[in-house]
Amino acid sequence: MLTTILEGMLAASAATSLLQLGCTAWALAKGSRKATRGVAHLPPVSILKPLKGVDDGLMDNLESFCNLDYPEFEIVFCLQSPSDPALRVVRKVAERHPGCDIRVVIGHCFDGMNPKVNNMIPGYLESRHPFVLISDSNVRVRPDYLRKAIVYFADPEVGMVNHLVRGIGARTLGARLENGHLNGFILGSIATMDGMFDLPCVVGKSMLMRKTDLGGIGGLHEVRDFLAEDYVLGRLVRKAGKRIVISADAVDNVNRYRTIREFLSRHARWNRMRLAIAGPGYLSEIFANPVFFALLLLLASGGSREATMAAGAVVLCKFGTDLAMGMLLGAPDALRLALAGPLRDLMVAGIWFSAFFSRTVTWRGRVLRITRRSRLVPVGETSDAGIFGARPGTPKEVAA
């Protein structure tokens, strides 16, 4: 009986993987058709870059924005401390691109629980253009990226353009696990939710909005206490009656030297966040993991020949979908990412379960509890305030 149920789950899980692959292929094809359309008006854009430390390939990532083929834009680099090593990189970038409108804002903003949002608030208030693009520091783009994204705003109903994210550049096993997970599960899920259910999941790697729309929903202050500020922003945009477009012109997320521990820690946090947001819907995520069900089936059947064959076939099928997904995305290391797939899926299954046992995250020295819709509530503070001393609370209080 148990093995029959598990066989059914295994089949459903394999079908989910294939569905994700199909939806991704469809989204990418749709995106390339859309990208060929031109647009007459290209409004000025403020690009907000929250920085914290030196990410893999930071210099190249930042320079890719300086090289955008777009008539008028400013890049506002947001930091929280002059001791942040990213500042040296920013200054180098500014030196190398004297024609680029670059501004640096170092803020002492501790308004909210989300340090990334705190980091961006002063820069956002200081930005000058009618469109704002929020883009993470580990994102790298192609020169035509902004031109392709702004096309969607020809439709006044569009309130936000979000991008699919492709992990690239892995040189360690941890980075391969990370990129494989981004390219497989994360990207596939976003494409499926958007394509099949018209439920766009906003990922904060790249979000383009009109400032009037963002101001209309309360600005960045409105999301300062949420772990998933991107999801909440998307939700508020939809609530305001605007549409969200997930652009298939995928941006690159450079993960080069990530460790296995960093991979586990990051996705444990993301999983807790998704559980807080999706509630029972989170249960469905495990069906995107056929390797996990293959293992369960093997264990439940005591390693019978039929179960072994079925499990082997499904693992092979998942390997095929991972490889196909990587190739669709043009990932140069698609084969390596796919080979790390089974290990990744088993680890991801462990992370998936772990979300049920903890609702706290430690972020820059602060222990925070994730509550409904990922709102963060402080629980306590650890002894480690981080090398930049960016401990939340007013600086005056700390000085006193």
Place this chain on the structure above:
Amino acid sequence: MTGPTRIWRSSLRWASTPTASPSNGAAWSQAAGNGTGFDVIAITDHIINSDCVIGRFAGYSNQTVTRGNFDEYMAQVASEAARAWERYRMLVIPGAEITKDYFREKDAAHLLLLGVSRFVSADQPWEAILSQGREQGALIVACHPHRTDHEVIDTLYFWNNREKYAHWFDAWEVANRTDLFAVVSLNNYPIIANSDFHKAKHLYSWKTLLPCEKTLDSVMACIRDNRGVAITLFRNGTSKD
């Protein structure tokens, strides 16, 4: 919108040129107002100690505000503040830079008193200076508290004695001209960035962004509270200039 909708770009701390003290107000307020978009500046001429040859020289060459010309200095600042507001909607805060210069960097220190109204002599112990500043309700700022690229003799006294003096200061300069003092931020002290404007080129320097109303009281309260205060490197808006 629950947060601030506008940040005032301030270029706090403008001093007169060394050859014209009390300040030649028109020059700097015009420089600040003319298309640069500053909302707030502070005029802070030096009040220099006379117990060292550096200070005595400044006194002989009329480069310091003294008890004798302080009222004239304040009157000029007030007149310029009215003109700057009328013409540029720019707030001008009266202030003074209490300057104790010595040949040894461990003895030298400068501090700003913003919103000052009465003369404070630099020829008295720091505790007396600080308490007189506080009595006047002035905002007290530690100037270039660490190593700089531009001072002939750095002013390290307050930094070396920060545990003794930190409670007096409403803010510390985390940036002065193009120098950044990461140590200030690492210590989580309340921050401010200042132009230390003496020459036209000093216009292009780190500035303070204040999320508050454009009034003297709000600006002072915002710096004291230090929530949301940010700094930005001013390059006439871009890195091109």
